[in-house]
Amino acid sequence: MSFSSVTTFDGERKPRTLPARELDSVELRVLGSLMEKQLSTPEYYPLTLNALAAAANQKSNREPVMDLGDSDLQRALDRLQDEKLVWKVFGGRAVRYDHNLDSMWQIDRAAKAILTLLFLRGPQTAGEIRGRSERLHAFESVAEAEEALQRLASLPPPMVRELPRRPGQKESRWAHLLGGAIVEPAMSAAMEGETSHDAREPLSVRVQRLEEQLAALTAEFHSLRAKLGE
Numbered sequence: 001m002s003f004s005s006v007t008t009f010d011g012e013r014k015p016r017t018l019p020a021r022e023l024d025s026v027e028l029r030v031l032g033s034l035m036e037k038q039l040s041t042p043e044y045y046p047l048t049l050n051a052l053a054a055a056a057n058q059k060s061n062r063e064p065v066m067d068l069g070d071s072d073l074q075r076a077l078d079r080l081q082d083e084k085l086v087w088k089v090f091g092g093r094a095v096r097y098d099h100n101l102d103s104m105w106q107i108d109r110a111a112k113a114i115l116t117l118l119f120l121r122g123p124q125t126a127g128e129i130r131g132r133s134e135r136l137h138a139f140e141s142v143a144e145a146e147e148a149l150q151r152l153a154s155l156p157p158p159m160v161r162e163l164p165r166r167p168g169q170k171e172s173r174w175a176h177l178l179g180g181a182i183v184e185p186a187m188s189a190a191m192e193g194e195t196s197h198d199a200r201e202p203l204s205v206r207v208q209r210l211e212e213q214l215a216a217l218t219a220e221f222h223s224l225r226a227k228l229g230e
Contacts, residue, residue, distance in 0.1 A: 056068050
């Protein structure tokens with residue numbers, strides 16, 4: 001299935017419908033939590049408000065960790081219902097909530113897994129996405145995850161973007177584009193200074209310094225063995 005449109009029963013191509021506004025952090029946490037539980041534990045889905053609160057406020061696999069109350073979640077759900085991204089499911093003793101992204105955004109399971117992880121954990125590399133998506137969608141390789149990211153990036157309009165590689169990073173990270181401007185966490189002054197210092201030094205100088213450190217460690221090791229009588 002294409003990410004950008006779907007064929008309806010009458011043969012027409014239905015366009016993908018993205019929100020007309022930027023989604024805030026609580027709305028993204030709600031959508032990410034709903035998608036995650038739908039993919040990983042479908043037997044407990046749709047979610048009650050209590051189950052959604054537990055999912056949204058998990059201490060693991062969430063960046064940042066949040067402490068959202070029922071009122072915070074209810075306001076976000078109401079706004080998402082206005083956008084037709086979430087709907088209520090009646091029946092049983094409690095109202096449950098279900099996302100409507102399959103219909104609105106026309107995304108397959110691989111794309112849904114990627115967006116879930118990006119909503120819940122922020123920018124990530126293709127390798128991180130593949131390693132963290134096992135319960136959501138099994139990518140056979142990092143290349144397969146990269147291909148799915150490229151498809152999402154090529155949509156009109158794109159849903160993800162590849163971020164510029166930072167100094168010292170081997171892999172590029174990807175971020176979703178549903179929440180407005182992408183704010184990168186600042187590098188610490190120590191890390192930034194170390195990176196720029198290493199970049200200015202010639203390779204021969206760095207190798208010499210490592211050799212000196214190795215020689216010092218070897219001398220300490222031999223001295224310790226002598227003291228122990230070996």
